[in-house]
Amino acid sequence: MYFMTMYELIDKKKEGKELTKNELYYIVKGYTDGSIPDYQMSAFLMAVCFVGMTREETYYFTMAMKESGDELDLSGVKGMVVDKHSTGGVGDKVSLVMGPMVAACGVPVAKMSGRGLGHTGGTIDKLESFSGFNVSPTEKEFIRNVNEIGISWAGQTVSLAPADKKIYALRDVTATVDSIPLIASSIMSKKLASGAGGIVLDITYGSGAFMKNTDDAVELAELMLDIGRKEGRKMSAAITDMNEPLGYAVGNSIEAAEAVECLKGNGPEDVMEVAYTLGSHMLVLNGKCRELSQARQMLEETISSGTALKKMAQWIERQGGNKAMVYDTILFKKAEIERVIKYTGENPAFLTKGNNPEASYTFEKASQLYVSSINGKAIGNAVQILGGGRAAKDEKIDLSVGVRLLKKTGDIIKKQEALAIIYANNEEKCNLAEEIVRETFGISDKKIQKRNKIFREIF
Numbered sequence: 395m396y397f398m399t400m401y402e403l404i405d406k407k408k409e410g411k412e413l414t415k416n417e418l419y420y421i422v423k424g425y426t427d428g429s430i431p432d433y434q435m436s437a438f439l440m441a442v443c444f445v446g447m448t449r450e451e452t453y454y455f456t457m458a459m460k461e462s463g464d465e466l467d468l469s470g471v472k473g474m475v476v477d478k479h480s481t482g483g484v485g486d487k488v489s490l491v492m493g494p495m496v497a498a499c500g501v502p503v504a505k506m507s508g509r510g511l512g513h514t515g516g517t518i519d520k521l522e523s524f525s526g527f528n529v530s531p532t533e534k535e536f537i538r539n540v541n542e543i544g545i546s547w548a549g550q551t552v553s554l555a556p557a558d559k560k561i562y563a564l565r566d567v568t569a570t571v572d573s574i575p576l577i578a579s580s581i582m583s584k585k586l587a588s589g590a591g592g593i594v595l596d597i598t599y600g601s602g603a604f605m606k607n608t609d610d611a612v613e614l615a616e617l618m619l620d621i622g623r624k625e626g627r628k629m630s631a632a633i634t635d636m637n638e639p640l641g642y643a644v645g646n647s648i649e650a651a652e653a654v655e656c657l658k659g660n661g662p663e664d665v666m667e668v669a670y671t672l673g674s675h676m677l678v679l680n681g682k683c684r685e686l687s688q689a690r691q692m693l694e695e696t697i698s699s700g701t702a703l704k705k706m707a708q709w710i711e712r713q714g715g716n717k718a719m720v721y722d723t724i725l726f727k728k729a730e731i732e733r734v735i736k737y738t739g740e741n742p743a744f745l746t747k748g749n750n751p752e753a754s755y756t757f758e759k760a761s762q763l764y765v766s767s768i769n770g771k772a773i774g775n776a777v778q779i780l781g782g783g784r785a786a787k788d789e790k791i792d793l794s795v796g797v798r799l800l801k802k803t804g805d806i807i808k809k810q811e812a813l814a815i816i817y818a819n820n821e822e823k824c825n826l827a828e829e830i831v832r833e834t835f836g837i838s839d840k841k842i843q844k845r846n847k848i849f850r851e852i853f
């Protein structure tokens with residue numbers, strides 16, 4: 395009988411050879427039960443970062459992680475559940491907008507979400523901004539809510555894909571997150587274990603996302619669609635632009651409040667565009683609508699008629715939250731300091747480049763200036779510094795802090811006009827965040843075309 399060793403498997407991957415199903419299951423099982431140590435798993439993950447994995451390998455790696463724990467049984471839900479997942483962004487409150495809209499159309503929403511980590515936010519933290527909201531319903535309550543009011547939400551349980559939890563934590567500290575097969579298998583192991591019959595993926599690209607360009611985003615999307623379809627799930631994806639934060643609010647409470655404004659019909663165009671696009675795919679995968687255009691119309695009507703807002707209030711109340719916050723966003727917890735950041739007349743992005751002669755270029759002769767870029771990752775980092783994001787899982791965060799953009803890419807900007815507001819509870823942290831926010835706005839004297847948020851839909 396042949397005995398595998400982790401040493402041989404690391405070596406095999408390093409040489410670019412394809413691992414078998416048994417070998418991949420051996421690695422995932424061994425690392426999860428502790429028989430394979432961190433240093434060997436780290437070496438293996440780094441080899442994958444450099445040489446990649448075939449589609450077959452990625453599929454078996456996903457399945458091994460999925461099978462490492464429990465699977466959520468959604469058979470008690472009446473109707474087909476369609477899940478939605480975003481590969482991460484800054485200011486991304488789309489789930490909070492889309493959930494009530496889709497539920498108001500009569501399509502069941504039974505969703506598990508994570509907490510924020512690093513510069514990206516998490517839906518569960520945003521939901522906790524509604525005072526009293528319980529993010530840990532029992533499985534029975536979770537299913538009952540979906541059947542009675544059409545929507546329920548829960549934090550990711552530890553029993554779902556525990557192998558991914560352990561591997562992701564290791565990747566986080568060994569610079570092995572940004573690998574397409576590792577991201578695809580990590581996300582899909584959890585999505586498949588969450589039990590939905592259909593999955594809509596929001597694959598983000600740009601400065602605030604894991605994928606920096608559209609080619610990589612399309613490759614990631616196609617790989618994930620392939621894994622889901624092999625498992626008999628209905629799948630579709632949208633590739634969306636995350637070069638600047640989504641909407642104006644970044645930070646938990648102000649994002650939750652912005653989501654409420656979206657449902658009242660006052661949402662920023664970019665958030666609504668992404669929410670309508672992904673929501674339409676959910677309605678089509680569920681079978682509620684045949685055509686995306688019909689689905690979009692149905693979703694738009696939930697906003698104009700107020701049914702999506704009502705659904706959100708019903709949902710927040712059902713999970714123990716204060717539903718008055720849905721009707722009056724002034725009730726969200728406020729930070730003590732509100733600092734307005736004004737444009738000084740220089741190009742802040744150039745100032746970071748030390749001796750760059752362009753740093754002194756003050757656009758004195760320009761007749762019109764435009765915001766040319768806003769680095770999403772930097773804004774996310776500023777919010778983290780304010781205490782609104784966590785460096786390690788389970789860290790406590792301050793839900794009231796954040797950054798509100800007052801200008802977006804393509805907007806005209808004048809000297810002394812406000813660029814952003816920082817919400818903070820600590821002067822020192824506010825100063826640090828101010829430095830980042832000031833430097834993150836690129837300014838140009840050339841007109842900047844506003845880009846469509848949706849690069850491509852794949853279905």
Ligand code: URA
Binds near residue numbers: 562571576577580
């Ligand atoms: N989110 C995940 O859950 N896993 C990854 O690898 C990247 C983002």
